[in-house]
Amino acid sequence: MTAPHPRHRRALAIPAGMAVAASLAFLPGVPASAAEAAPTLSADSSSSMSYVVNVRAGHGPSAHVKREIAKAGGTIVTSYDRIGVVVVHSANPDFAETVRKVRGVQSAGATRTAPLPSAATTDTGAPKVLSGEEIAAAEAAEGQDPLQGLQWDLPAIKADKAHEKSLGSEKVTVAVIDTGVDDTHPDIAPNFDRDASVNCVSGKPDTTDGAWRPSAAESPHGTHVAGEIAAAKNGVGMTGVAPGVKVSGIKVSNPDGFFYTEAVVCGFMWAAEHDVDVTNNSYYTDPWYFNCKNDPDQKALVEAVTRASRYAEKKGAVNVAAAGNENYDLSSDEITDPSSPNDTTPGDRVVDPSECLDIPTQLPGVVTVASTGAKGLKSSFSNHGLGVVDIAAPGGDSTAYQKPEPPATSGLILGTLPGGKWGYMAGTSMASPHVAGVAALIKSTHPHASPAMVKALLYAQADATACTKPYDIDGDGKVDAVCEGSKNRNGFYGWGMADALDAVTW
Numbered sequence: 001m002t003a004p005h006p007r008h009r010r011a012l013a014i015p016a017g018m019a020v021a022a023s024l025a026f027l028p029g030v031p032a033s034a035a036e037a038a039p040t041l042s043a044d045s046s047s048s049m050s051y052v053v054n055v056r057a058g059h060g061p062s063a064h065v066k067r068e069i070a071k072a073g074g075t076i077v078t079s080y081d082r083i084g085v086v087v088v089h090s091a092n093p094d095f096a097e098t099v100r101k102v103r104g105v106q107s108a109g110a111t112r113t114a115p116l117p118s119a120a121t122t123d124t125g126a127p128k129v130l131s132g133e134e135i136a137a138a139e140a141a142e143g144q145d146p147l148q149g150l151q152w153d154l155p156a157i158k159a160d161k162a163h164e165k166s167l168g169s170e171k172v173t174v175a176v177i178d179t180g181v182d183d184t185h186p187d188i189a190p191n192f193d194r195d196a197s198v199n200c201v202s203g204k205p206d207t208t209d210g211a212w213r214p215s216a217a218e219s220p221h222g223t224h225v226a227g228e229i230a231a232a233k234n235g236v237g238m239t240g241v242a243p244g245v246k247v248s249g250i251k252v253s254n255p256d257g258f259f260y261t262e263a264v265v266c267g268f269m270w271a272a273e274h275d276v277d278v279t280n281n282s283y284y285t286d287p288w289y290f291n292c293k294n295d296p297d298q299k300a301l302v303e304a305v306t307r308a309s310r311y312a313e314k315k316g317a318v319n320v321a322a323a324g325n326e327n328y329d330l331s332s333d334e335i336t337d338p339s340s341p342n343d344t345t346p347g348d349r350v351v352d353p354s355e356c357l358d359i360p361t362q363l364p365g366v367v368t369v370a371s372t373g374a375k376g377l378k379s380s381f382s383n384h385g386l387g388v389v390d391i392a393a394p395g396g397d398s399t400a401y402q403k404p405e406p407p408a409t410s411g412l413i414l415g416t417l418p419g420g421k422w423g424y425m426a427g428t429s430m431a432s433p434h435v436a437g438v439a440a441l442i443k444s445t446h447p448h449a450s451p452a453m454v455k456a457l458l459y460a461q462a463d464a465t466a467c468t469k470p471y472d473i474d475g476d477g478k479v480d481a482v483c484e485g486s487k488n489r490n491g492f493y494g495w496g497m498a499d500a501l502d503a504v505t506w
Contacts, residue, residue: 047091047093047115048089048090048091048115048116049089049090049091049093049095049110049111049112049115049116050077050087050088050089050110050111050112050116050203050260050262051074051087051088051089051090051095051096051099051108051109051110051111052085052086052087052088052108052109052111052261052262052265052300052301052304053065053069053074053085053086053088053099053105053107053108053300054084054085054086054105054106054107054108054300054303054304054307055084055086055104055105055106056084056104056106057082057083057084057307058081058082058084059081059084060079060081060086061076061079061086061104062104064102064103064104065086065102065103065104065105068099068102068105069086069088069099069102072090072092072094072095072098072099073090073091073092073095074088074089074090074092074095074099075088075089075090076088077089077202077203077204077262078203078204078266080265080266080269080308082269082311083265083269083304083307083308083311084106084307085265085304085307085308087203087204087262087265087266089116095108095110096108096109096110096296096297096300097296100296106303107296107299107300107303108296108300109296109297109298109299109300109301110297111260111261111262111301112258112260112286112287112341112343113287113341113343113344114287114343114344127220127224127417127423127424127425128410128412128423128424128425129417129421129422129423130147130414130421130422130423130424135147135422138150138407139407144160144239145231145233145234145235145236145237145238145239146235146236146237147237147238147414147422148160148238148239149407149408150238150407150408150409150410150414151238151239151408151413151414152374152394152404152405152408153393153394153396153413153414153434154239154241156372156374156376156394156497157241157393157394157434157438157497157498157499157500158499158500158501158502159239159241159437159438159500159501161500161501162441162500162501162503162504162505163233163239163243165501165504165505166244166441166444166445166504167233167242167243167244167245168230168242168243168244168245168437168440168441168444169244169245169443169444169447170191170244170245170246171246171444171447172242172245172246172277172278172440172443172444172447173193173196173245173246173247173248173274173275173276173277173278174229174230174242174245174246174247174248174276174277174278174279174280174436174437174439174440175196175247175248175249175250175267175270175271175274175276175278175279175280175317176222176225176226176229176247176248176249176250176280176433177250177252177264177267177268177271177279177280177281177283178221178222178225178226178249178250178251178252178253178280178281178282178283179214179218179219179220179221179222179223179251179252179253179257180199180212180213180214180218180222180223180249180251180253181197181212181213181214181222181223181226181247181248181249181251182213182214182220182223182416182417182418182419183197183210183212183213183249184213184420185223185227185416185417185418185419185420186234186236186237186420187227187231187232187234187236187237187238187240187416187422188223188226188227188230188231188232188247188416189232190232190234191230191231191232191240191243191244191245191246191247192246192247192248192249193246193247193248194248195248195274196246196248196250196270196271196274196275196276197212197248197249197250198211198212198249198250198251198266198270199211199212199251200250200251200252200263200264200266200267200270201251201252201253201254201263202262202263202266203260203262203263203265203266204266205266205270211251212248212249212250212251213249213251213418214251214418215255216418217255218253218255218257219253219257220417220418220423221253221282221425221429222249222251222253223415223416223417223418224415224416224417224423224425224430225280225282225415225429225430225432225433226247226249226416226433227240227415227416227422228240228241228413228415228416228430228433228434228437229241229242229245229247229280229433229436229437229440230242230243230244230245230246230247230437230440231243231415231416237416237422238414238415238416238422240437241433241434241436241437241438241440241441241500242437242438242440242441242444242500244444245437245440245441245444248274248276250267250270250271250279252264252266252267252283253283258286258287258342258343259283259284259285259286260285260286260287261285261301261304261305262304264285264305264308264359264360265304265305265307265308267279267308268305268308268309268311268312268319269308269311269312271312271317272308272311272312272314272315272316272317273315275315275316276312276316276317277316277317277318277439277440277443278317278318278319278320278436278439278440278443279312279317279318279319279320279436280320280321280432280433280436281319281320281321281322281360281361281366281432282321282322282427282428282429282430282432282433283322283429284324284358284359284360284361285301285305285359285360286341286342286343287340287341287342287343287344288301288340288341289337289339289340289342289358290335290337290340290351290353290356290357290358291356291357291358291359292351292355292356293355293356293357294355298356301359302357302359302363305359305360305363306359306363306364309360309363309365309366310363310364310365313365313451316450316451317451318367318439318443318451318454318455318458319360319363319365319366319367320366320367320369320432320433320435320436320439321360321361321366321367321368321369321432322361322369322371322395322427322428322429322431322432323361323368323369323370323371323382323383323384323385323388323389323428323431324358324361324382324383324428325371325381325382325383325427325428325429326381326383327380327381327382327383327384327480327481328353328383328384328385329383329384329385329481329482329491330353330358330362330383330384330385330388330389331353331354331385331386331387331388331484331491332353332385333352334350334351334352334353335350335351335352335353336348336349336350336351337349337350337351337356353385353388362388365451367390367391367435367439367455367458368388368389368390368391368494369389369390369391369392369393369395369428369431369432369434369435370382370383370384370389370391370392370393370395370428370431370492370493370494371392371393371394371395371396371397371426371427371428371430371431372392372393372394372395372397372431372493372497373394373395373396373397373398373401373402373411374394374396374397374399374402374403374404374405374408374411375402375403376465376497377397377402377468377471377473378392378468378471378473378481378483378492378493379395379396379397379402379426379428379431380397380398380401380473380474380480381397381427381428382395382428382431382492383428384481384483384491384492385491386484386485386489386490386491387491388491389491389492389493389494390459390494390495391435391458391459391462391493391494391495391496391497391498392431392462392465392492392493392494392496392497392498393431393432393434393435393438393497393498394413394430394431394434395413395426395427395428395429395430395431395432395434396410396411396412396413396424396425396426396427396430397411397412397426397473398411399411399412401473401474402473410424411426412424412425412426412430413425413426413430415430434498435458435498437500438458438498438499438500438503439454439455439458439503441500441503441504442454442457442458442461442503444504445503445504445505445506457503457506458498458503459494459495460495461498461499461502461503461506462494462495462496462497462498462499463496463497463499464487464488464495464496465487465490465492465493465496465497466486466487466490467483467484467485467487467490467491467492467493468483468492469483471483471492
């Protein structure tokens with residue numbers, strides 16, 4: 001199977017019925033045009049751009065650097081002095097090139113290729129929402145939440161058995177760095193950590209009450225992810241992987257659905273400073289799918305997000321990220337990237353994924369998660385790669401490819417949706433929160449464990465899963481992807497399938 005080349009962020013990963021889903025073209029019966037529409041970025045009347053300027057960590061920009069930034073037409077929005085990342089706005093098209101020559105500046109780059117957007121939004125569609133009839137017809141065993149029978153993904157990682165021993169600790173918080181979280185949802189409200197929630201869209205924390213929530217016009221993605229991780233076991237709706245831990249919302253996606261560097265840096269820094277134990281990152285940092293270090297702008301973006309994610313880990317957070325939905329082999333010598341830059345006009349470019357990084361997915365220390373379907377096979381869309389993928393977890397797949405056992409009816413993943421609803425989505429975006437939930441259970445079991453120890457346990461406890469050979473997911477007689485490696489560690493499943501039961505018993 002040849003992967004399609006959509007222009008969208010991983011955060012819009014295959015929700016059923018969603019017109020701009022990142023890998024919707026993989027699903028049978030869906031017209032190809034469904035994967036072609038893309039949000040359009042609306043520019044305001046100014047021509048200001050956003051930049052990151054990286055200086056020596058541990059210090060703010062010197063008086064000299066500040067003067068030179070102003071001289072080059074820049075206005076400092078905020079400065080993350082502990083990691084030496086400065087967020088700047090400027091209408092000078094030569095700003096980055098000028099500032100790179102300034103003594104004390106290590107790197108600088110534009111975080112986008114289009115001017116700062118207005119507040120205009122575009123319709124990104126919606127996932128498949130459960131109807132009242134479907135909710136009423138759902139079957140659940142005694143002691144389960146009403147919709148748990150539809151969650152084939154929980155037994156796939158033994159979360160149902162884990163819950164008999166532990167639901168996780170309320171002293172553990174997982175931050176959903178995403179499109180925002182609706183904390184008023186009845187399955188999320190009991191476990192929501194307001195103090196660890198924020199809006200980081202501008203690159204600077206906005207702590208206004210409710211600023212972390214998505215608007216009605218914005219993607220429900222972050223709310224879905226939050227429910228997968230920590231939907232409360234409260235007799236309502238569904239159950240999360242770790243239904244006893246806390247979950248917070250760190251909103252980093254702007255109204256047009258873009259995850260820009262300054263927002264992502266702010267998100268990691270907020271998590272670091274608010275005692276978050278795990279971060280979930282089901283997105284890639286726009287506008288470049290792969291950021292090449294030989295490009296001065298892209299190099300600066302990699303450096304800024306690397307500093308922020310490393311700082312979050314230093315402060316105690318395990319960073320978990322989705323591997324992506326293009327069926328790319330991230331360990332190959334080259335990949336054709338047709339989707340960058342996705343905020344103006346993309347064009348085909350051939351990149352070496354060992355030099356051009358998907359961030360934060362490929363950053364040092366980040367747990368990279370591949371997706372599996374209801375039959376335990378790599379999802380048709382999931383990126384893979386020996387030495388890149390660390391672990392696998394359920395992210396769903398077309399029911400035509402991997403059909404779940406009854407009473408579950410959909411091969412996609414059930415999650416919470418804004419407005420007190422529930423619905424199905426799929427993608428590595430849905431696999432990553434399963435691993436974040438398991439990491440939270442490990443932290444609950446071992447409250448003093450460092451991030452390195454949590455990751456070591458996560459990999460050691462994973463159920464080794466051998467390569468699927470040949471991998472012909474659609475049954476057309478053609479190999480759709482090649483898996484390399486041994487049963488204990490390979491390009492499809494990493495160290496294996498995440499195991500929630502071991503997380504609460506080891």
